[in-house]
Each structure stands twice: as C-alpha cells, then as structure tokens.
Amino acid sequence: MQVRQDVVDILSGFALFADLSTPELENIVQTFGEVYFAEGERVIRQGLTATGFYVIVEGGAIISVGGKERASLRPGDFFGEISCLLGEPPTADIIARQALRCLVLPPAAVEEFLVANPHVMYRVLQGEARKLRTTTRWLG
Amino acid sequence: MAGLTDRPFPPGRYELVVVGSGPGALQLTYSLRRLGIDHAVISRDDSPGGMFRKWPIFQRMLSWTKPYADQERGTSAYQRYDWNSLLGDDEETRAIMPSVMDGTSYFPSRPEMERGLVTFAERAKLQVRYGCEWLSTKRLDDGEFALETSDGEYRARTVVFAVGVAQPWRPKVLNLEGVQEYGQLRPIETYRDRRVFIVGKQNSGFEIATGLLPWARQIVLSSPSPAQLSVQTHSLVGVRARYVQPYEDWALAGGVVILDASIESVERDGPVFHVTTKSAHEDRPRHFAVDDVIAATGFTCPLRDLADIGVATFGQSRLPAQTPFWESATVPGIYFAGTINQGAQGLRKHGIPSNSGAVQGYRYNARCLARHIAEKRFGAVPMRTPMGADEVIPFLLAEASRGPELWNQRSYLAQVVSFRDGEIFREGIQPLAHFVDDEHGPDAVAITLESNGHDDPYPTAYVRRRGQTLRERSLAPDPLLDFEGPSYQRELGAALEPLLDPNLTRVAT
Numbered sequence: 001m002q003v004r005q006d007v008v009d010i011l012s013g014f015a016l017f018a019d020l021s022t023p024e025l026e027n028i029v030q031t032f033g034e035v036y037f038a039e040g041e042r043v044i045r046q047g048l049t050a051t052g053f054y055v056i057v058e059g060g061a062i063i064s065v066g067g068k069e070r071a072s073l074r075p076g077d078f079f080g081e082i083s084c085l086l087g088e089p090p091t092a093d094i095i096a097r098q099a100l101r102c103l104v105l106p107p108a109a110v111e112e113f114l115v116a117n118p119h120v121m122y123r124v125l126q127g128e129a130r131k132l133r134t135t136t137r138w139l140g
Numbered sequence: 141m142a143g144l145t146d147r148p149f150p151p152g153r154y155e156l157v158v159v160g161s162g163p164g165a166l167q168l169t170y171s172l173r174r175l176g177i178d179h180a181v182i183s184r185d186d187s188p189g190g191m192f193r194k195w196p197i198f199q200r201m202l203s204w205t206k207p208y209a210d211q212e213r214g215t216s217a218y219q220r221y222d223w224n225s226l227l228g229d230d231e232e233t234r235a236i237m238p239s240v241m242d243g244t245s246y247f248p249s250r251p252e253m254e255r256g257l258v259t260f261a262e263r264a265k266l267q268v269r270y271g272c273e274w275l276s277t278k279r280l281d282d283g284e285f286a287l288e289t290s291d292g293e294y295r296a297r298t299v300v301f302a303v304g305v306a307q308p309w310r311p312k313v314l315n316l317e318g319v320q321e322y323g324q325l326r327p328i329e330t331y332r333d334r335r336v337f338i339v340g341k342q343n344s345g346f347e348i349a350t351g352l353l354p355w356a357r358q359i360v361l362s363s364p365s366p367a368q369l370s371v372q373t374h375s376l377v378g379v380r381a382r383y384v385q386p387y388e389d390w391a392l393a394g395g396v397v398i399l400d401a402s403i404e405s406v407e408r409d410g411p412v413f414h415v416t417t418k419s420a421h422e423d424r425p426r427h428f429a430v431d432d433v434i435a436a437t438g439f440t441c442p443l444r445d446l447a448d449i450g451v452a453t454f455g456q457s458r459l460p461a462q463t464p465f466w467e468s469a470t471v472p473g474i475y476f477a478g479t480i481n482q483g484a485q486g487l488r489k490h491g492i493p494s495n496s497g498a499v500q501g502y503r504y505n506a507r508c509l510a511r512h513i514a515e516k517r518f519g520a521v522p523m524r525t526p527m528g529a530d531e532v533i534p535f536l537l538a539e540a541s542r543g544p545e546l547w548n549q550r551s552y553l554a555q556v557v558s559f560r561d562g563e564i565f566r567e568g569i570q571p572l573a574h575f576v577d578d579e580h581g582p583d584a585v586a587i588t589l590e591s592n593g594h595d596d597p598y599p600t601a602y603v604r605r606r607g608q609t610l611r612e613r614s615l616a617p618d619p620l621l622d623f624e625g626p627s628y629q630r631e632l633g634a635a636l637e638p639l640l641d642p643n644l645t646r647v648a649t
Contacts, residue, residue: 004456005312023364023420026402030365033493035485036454036461038469042577047609050489050592089612099461099470101454106491108593 019119059100149180151292160302162190164478171510184273219544223500340436346383459483540599554586
C-alpha cells in the first residue's frame with residue numbers, strides 16, 4: 001500500500017522525524033496505525049496495560065494524573081513510550097483536548113522500530129531528558 | 141424475499157432509517173425487529189449480500205465456517221467456529237452457513253456466502269426496500285436528517301449507515317490510465333505470460349498475486365513496509381495463510397519479487413508501464429518495465445456527503461470517527477454498522493485491532509447497537525437479569541471459555557455483571573471502551589478474552605468500583621482454552637473481592 005502524502009508532509013515537520021528521508025517517513029506512516037479521538041476521549045488510561053507509542057499528528061491532549069491536569073501535548077509530541085519500554089501500565093491518563101489524530105505503534109513493535117531507526121531513538125531520548133528535567137523541577 | 145415489485149418503506153418520515161443490505165445491515169435490522177423497534181431499510185442493491193456478490197475477486201471468503209466442531213451446531217458456543225452465519229434467535233435462522241456449503245472448503249465461496257445471507261433474510265422475513273439508492277444528506281434545523289434517494293426523500297431522527305468499506309483507493313502516483321485496481325481485473329487468462337506489478341502487500345495484493353501465480357511471467361509486489369503474516373501476529377493483522385503462497389515463492393527464489401519500497405513514479409509508453417521504486421534501504425531507485433500495474437492500495441468508505449454535515453473521518457480508509465457505541469463522534473444521531481465499525485477502534489490492546497472489519501466481529505456489534513439504539517433513542521428499559529452471588533464467577537468463566545462475543549471480539553466486547561444496591565445483574569454484552577470509561581456506572585465487573593500476539597488467549601477482568609481506579613486483572617492462558625477450573629475460580633474470586641464477599645455468597649459490603 002502506498003501511503004497518504006499529507007501525513008508524510010506533516011511528519012516531515014516534526015523534530016522527532018527530522019533526520020529521516022522521504023522513503024523512511026513513508027515507511028513510518030505505513031508501519032504505524034492512525035487513530036482518532038474525539039474531544040474529551042481518553043487515549044491511554046492510567047493503570048490499564050498494553051496501550052502503545054503515540055505520536056500526535058493533529059490536535060491536542062492533556063496529561064492527567066489522578067484526575068489532576070499536569071501538562072498539555074501538541075502535534076509532534078509523543079507519549080506512551082515509557083509504558084511500552086517498561087512493560088508496565090501507564091501512570092497517567094492522556095485525554096484528547098480537542099479532536100485528536102495520532103499515529104500509534106503497538107508496544108511489541110517499539111523496540112524493533114527504535115533499533116531500526118537510531119535517529120528517532122536519539123530524538124526520543126532527548127524527549128525523555130526533557131521530561132526528566134521537568135519532573136526534577138516539580139520535585140524541587 | 142421482497143423484490144423490486146413488492147417494495148416496502150416508501151419515502152417519508154421514519155424514526156430510524158438503515159442504509160444497506162449487506163450482513164451488517166441485515167443483522168442490525170433483524171436485531172432491531174426482535175426488540176420491536178420500527179424502522180425502514182433501504183439499499184441500492186437488488187438483493188441481500190452487499191459486496192459479496194462481486195468480491196472477493198478470486199471467489200472464496202477469508203473467513204471460515206467449520207461444519208464439524210467441538211460444539212453443537214446452532215449453539216452460541218458454535219459461533220466461535222462459524223465466522224460467517226448471521227445471528228438468529230430461533231433454530232431456523234441459526235448456523236445457516238454450514239448448511240449451504242458444499243464441503244469442498246471451509247472458506248465459503250462467494251455464491252455460498254450470498255446464498256447464506258439470502259436464506260437468513262428469507263427465513264427471518266426481513267424487509268428491505270431494494271433498488272433505492274441513498275444520494276445525499278441534509279441535517280435539518282429540528283435535529284432530523286433528510287436522505288435524498290433515487291426514490292425520494294426520507295426523514296429520520298436516527299440513521300444507520302451500513303454501506304461497507306469497499307471503494308478502492310489509490311494514491312496520486314497511480315492515477316494513470318491503464319492502472320487497474322481491485323475489482324477491475326480482466327479475465328485471469330489475459331494475464332498469461334505477462335509481467336505484473338502489484339502495488340500493495342496486504343491481503344488484496346497477495347490475493348491477486350495468488351490468483352496470478354499460474355498465469356503471469358513475473359509478479360512484483362511492492363510497498364514501503366515489510367509484509368506481515370497472520371500466523372506471525374496471531375491475529376487477523378497481516379496476510380492470511382491462504383494467500384501466503386507468493387510469499388513462499390519469493391522466499392524460495394521461485395520468481396516472485398517482494399520489495400519494501402515506495403513508488404516514485406509510474407509512466408506509460410504504449411503497452412509498457414515503467415515503474416520506479418525507492419527503498420529506505422538502498423541508495424538508488426529501481427526501474428521496472430511491466431505489462432500490467434495493479435493498485436491494491438486499500439479501500440475507503442463510500443460516505444458520500446456525510447463529511448459536509450460534520451461527520452469526522454480519519455485514516456486512509458476515511459473511516460468515520462465513532463463512539464464506543466458506533467455513533468458518529470461528531471454528529472449525534474448518525475450511527476454505523478457493518479465493516480465501517482472499524483472506525484470505533486476500542487482499546488487496541490497490544491496493538492491488535494478488533495474484528496469489526498469482518499462478519500464474525502461486526503455481527504455482534506450490530507446486536508449490541510440494536511439494543512443501544514432501543515434504549516438511547518427509543519426509551520426502551522435496559523434489559524438486565526438478576527443473578528445470585530454464587531453464580532457470578534461460574535458465569536464469567538463460562539463466558540470467557542465459550543462466549544462467542546468475547547471470542548470473536550477480543551478486548552473489544554465484554555460480558556458485564558453489575559452490583560446495584562445489594563443486588564447482582566447480568567448486564568449483557570457491552571463495548572469494553574464504554575465500560576472502562578463509564579465513570580458514573582454502577583459497581584461492576586467486565587470480562588473479556590484477550591490476545592497479546594504471542595501467547596494463547598487469556599481472560600481479563602476489569603473491576604469498577606465507585607470512587608476507586610478501575611482495576612485490571614489478566615488470568616493465565618490455558619493451552620486447551622478452558623478457563624473454568626478451580627485455579628481460575630480462585631484467581632477471579634480474588635479479583636472480585638472488592639465486589640463480592642470472600643465466600644462468594646453475597647455482595648461485599
């Protein structure tokens with residue numbers, strides 16, 4: 001199946017995929033599934049296993065822990081990776097703030113994908129470093 | 141069966157209109173009638189069967205019906221082995237498919253599938269206004285919808301579209317005269333000794349390649365990502381085993397070429413197509429000169445102008461975004477049935493989608509949807525059956541072992557038992573995504589069957605208690621798929637402790 005060019009164009013503008021060629025971006029669009037969530041719908045649920053690694057294509061979402069809003073997410077942001085990497089249930093709800101389109105990769109496919117795409121893995125690591133920094137600031 | 145000369149449901153106002161006459165629409169209208177919900181059904185076709193009257197192009201279904209199985213034909217447990225029959229409440233409408241198949245394959249042929257659907261419609265005396273094509277849609281100020289059809293205007297407060305996902309889609313690079321698509325193939329013998337380039341490595345691409353194996357001189361299949369096989373994913377994701385022969389041909393270097401590459405360009409020079417591909421793993425493009433190019437690049441929903449009235453769609457298939465009960469996420473009152481239900485994706489646990497794209501999945505959605513419409517749109521009193529505390533665990537484990545909804549819609553449909561004011565009720569089948577997000581629902585347990593892509597299936601219980609976070613408890617897999625033994629009773633009993641007294645004889649206080 002050939003992929004939809006509009007999604008490839010959107011991904012090419014994201015920092016996460018900034019190092020990839022067009023065929024690599026097309027491969028990503030085909031490897032990931034596309035999902036849609038209406039405003040207010042939960043994308044991943046605190047405590048429920050086996051969700052996935054999500055990249056926001058359009059729209060926005062909030063991170064909610066124990067019913068308290070902690071942060072917001074926008075196109076290009078990703079979430080769910082910690083749960084996939086650790087094999088543990090998510091520790092937060094992700095809720096669509098408005099109509100939300102995401103690409104999603106199943107938990108079992110995350111390792112293979114990151115190993116095959118080291119530039120994306122580096123960008124993910126940068127994202128984790130920022131999250132760690134933010135968390136450290138909260139604790140401080 | 142009503143034919144074109146005996147046409148029910150003339151244009152006018154109805155509380156509910158169903159559009160379509162494929163298996164999804166037939167199951168829905170049957171289930172609505174059983175609940176006493178008046179409605180009209182219209183279809184542009186002239187008999188039941190939907191796309192099965194022309195597809196799959198190589199004649200047999202991908203879904204099986206086992207004539208002989210470990211459960212008696214006609215029982216609900218038998219439905220696990222019969223993926224193609226619609227669901228009837230009486231003997232003559234149950235398990236019709238094995239009775240119309242000739243025994244040469246457990247995949248029904250296209251005519252057998254059509255015969256099964258016609259037989260169901262006849263025996264259930266389903267009424268459909270055939271030859272009535274839905275053309276356009278308006279959303280009126282009073283909240284109703286107006287459907288313009290080839291027979292005139294229908295108005296309704298609630299409309300269900302069951303129009304399939306069978307409109308071939310192709311990317312711009314393949315918009316070239318002479319490029320064929322699924323459903324437009326020539327008679328098979330005309331591919332004799334020709335070089336054929338198939339774009340797409342999903343079931344439709346491999347189905348075409350399988351059909352062409354004895355005819356074509358060379359077959360190339362290409363798409364950016366590697367092909368997945370269902371026997372590896374342990375799910376319906378990937379190419380089904382019936383169509384794996386071209387894959388083996390490639391693996392054994394028999395002549396078939398399978399590429400992980402995108403199509404850069406397709407140009408035509410007289411009778412020859414020049415195809416250029418580009419792979420993420422190679423520096424240079426590749427060039428092919430072939431006699432035929434076939435686009436097996438997916439399908440979309442024929443939703444006509446529904447986007448213009450606000451129905452949000454997503455993905456390459458332009459599936460309508462849906463609530464867990466298959467209502468448009470953006471236009472209340474518009475529902476969907478049949479294979480379009482793939483747009484209500486559920487939890488997609490472990491990345492495995494529902495079976496809503498196939499009869500064995502969406503037939504249960506339709507039954508669940510009929511009940512939901514009856515309650516939400518027609519004010520029917522919710523149906524729930526009282527049960528004793530000592531019945532809860534055996535009932536849930538029996539459902540996990542034999543409940544057809546749970547088997548055919550894993551981690552998607554759940555059997556629910558509620559605990560209301562000291563009493564216990566069977567609530568019936570609900571979408572799991574609805575259950576886990578129903579924060580205002582009563583204390584309850586939902587049981588599902590779950591697959592994770594590598595182990596045998598296993599039951600998972602979701603326990604909801606007001607004021608507490610939903611708890612999930614997966615039980616161990618069993619190679620014989622029997623979850624009713626003492627260890628399962630103990631394990632599920634422990635999971636239900638917030639709801640049931642430890643001796644399982646009464647509701648916990």
